[in-house]
Amino acid sequence: MKAICSFCLIVLFMLGWARSADAGELSEHLTNFPQWEKLTSVQPASGDLAYPEWMAGTWKVTSTLVDLAAPLAPDIVTPGFESNRQQLNLPVSFIVRFIKQKPSATVGLKFIPQINNFLPILVADRAFNSLNLAKAYLGEQAVLSVKVDPESPNRQITLLRGERQLVSIVTARxxxxxxxHKYITAEVFQQLFKGGSRPYLNSVESITAYHKLPTNNPTIEADQVTAVYLSPQDPDYFQAGSRPVALYRYRLEFFSVELSPHPEE
Incomplete structure (x- = not known):
């Protein structure tokens, strides 16, 4: 269960759509770590997120947990938080890719002009990325498959051995x-883990600031903060209010393993 909770925190940049936030709110949110409240500028998720062209292709991503906080401890601490301290400064690597796709109900970044012309755009290969991510954190034998809802890129299911599954539903971005060469995404999603003694549900908010570097080693770096909030079903929900019960900060580094983007789909 602790390993699942750790993995739940990392299903971040693999999923869909976003609308422009109020100027500076996301940047300010990152700066204020670990003093966080829930985001106010996110909008309901729909369609797919268009990434900038400099993220095209296949990448080896190295993710390193560099800081964590439990703002409401010792009164409220999430499962797995203390064990996650052991992951501090330990890099985890996995392969991801970003592919061309015909847009549908897509709102992308202002500096990607082809979106308005309905030409192919760059999106994350969600099933491929999430599967590699899950195997990196849980082990090759622990993960059976990742399925993305064909009707919505905002819902996916990770199937695990032992008839367990993790359902992730993006609700806002x-x-x-x-x-x-710089942009920030914010994602809010619900996570439901099934297969244990009882289902475990929480709400996660993640902000990732991507930066294209003038070097190739790495080519892209990102600063990522993930906040965990209690679900309304939790007995401590009203005590926590709008405050997160756990915060995790990661450094992401993208190393290119392919000279050209993945073929259009």
Whole structure:
């Protein structure tokens, strides 16, 4: 269960759509770590997120937990939080890719002009990325498959051995365009783990700031903060209010393993 909780925190940049946030709110949110309240500028999730062209292709991503906090401890601490301290400064690597796809109900970044012309756009290969991510954190034998809802890129199911599954549903997002080489995404999603003694549900908010570097080693870096909030079903829900019960900060590094983007789908 603790391993599942750790993995739940990392299903971040693999999923869909976002609308522009109020100027500076996402940047300010990152700066204020670990003093967080729930985001106010996110909008209901629909369609798919268009990534900038400099993220095209296949990447080896190295994710490192660099900080964590439990703002409401010792009164409220989430499952697995203390064990996650052992992951501090330990890099985890996995392969992801971003592919061309025909847009549908897509709102992308302002500096990607082809979106308005309904030309193919760059999106995350969600099933491929999430499967590799799950195997990196849970082990090759623990993960059976990842399925993305064909009717919505905002819902996916990770099937695990032992008739267990993790259901992730993205409910809201926002983006903040900084420049042609910097942008920030915010995602809010519900996570339901089935297969244990009882289902475990929580709400997760994640902000990721991507930056294209002038070097190739790595080519892209990202600062990512994930906040865990209690679900209304939790007995401590009203005590926690709008405050997160756990915060995790990651450094992501993207190393190219392919010279050209994945073929259009």
């Amino acid at each position: 926002a983006t903040e365009s900084i420049s042609e």
